[in-house]
Amino acid sequence: MTDPDLLMQALERGGHRLTEPRRQVAALITARRGHFAAADLVDDAHRRGAGVGRATVFRTLELLADLEAIERIDLPSGEHAYVACEPAHHHHLVCSSCGRSAEVVDGDLAKTVERIGRRTGYRIDSHRLELFGLCPVCQRRGTARA
């Protein structure tokens, strides 16, 4: 889905070094379809025999999240996961069956948020909308919800 190069470019733009382990992690992320946990990548790495240490995976994910090349999301279960994404404000719509996620542009949500701010008197600095459901493919498959 995402090109590993995009991730590497993000690192480069951020002034970080382009190392082999980071390339590995970028490739692993790209190979993933839906959302993934840090532990998934660690497993993938070991399975592929790629010598990428646990710590490096975590450090690289943190780096990429800071650069907004990937995003950290919270599943309804409370688990943390990551999804690759474009660097612009948006939200994620995650399929609860296959884990694949779609990006959703802000639309009129911004207006809604602004209205809420006015109504409550809060100065709203950030917001996060997370949507969960079944993607079209899984609906057709009649797959059960997780």
Next chain:
Amino acid sequence: MTDPDLLMQALERGGHRLTEPRRQVAALITARRGHFAAADLVDDAHRRGAGVGRATVFRTLELLADLEAIERIDLPSGEHAYVACEPAHHHHLVCSSCGRSAEVVDGDLAKTVERIGRRTGYRIDSHRLELFGLCPVCQRRGTARA
């Protein structure tokens, strides 16, 4: 803010036993102002000399969250926290300075979500909107963001 009895009633409605430790936890939740982590309650309990075990706190929180008497939220930092709330669909607006949270009713968000579903073809089952900012009190205080 919330009455401890409301929490106990939720337990009762769910067919759970009304025990002393659960009453303690309910009281501790009520005594809290903003959001809190499970660990906070454990500390509170020990500080008060109330004999409530760590495990019981976690189990009671999970129970109450399942009953929707409290809600589990995810802070921007990735930490998990809970807030007491009314049992109806709504969202939380959390103050990043004092941690206090306001409930926000759905408003036109429902329409937005429906539109997103139509546009993407996903069957959206649930959504979660989390808002972070400064509450009116903290704005007046000129408190810095965390």
Next chain:
DNA sequence: GTTTTTGCAAACCATTTGCAGGGTC
């Protein structure tokens, strides 16, 4: 009296950190 709940401590799991060696710019 039966069934649920508790508390403890140990187990667990994800994530972080210190540090010496190695790679990148």
Next chain:
DNA sequence: GACCCTGCAAATGGTTTGCAAAAAC
């Protein structure tokens, strides 16, 4: 060559679990 990055393994911190005793219904 200087500085950044990696890997390891150990530390950490939050959360869960097994089990016998205690409490609720």
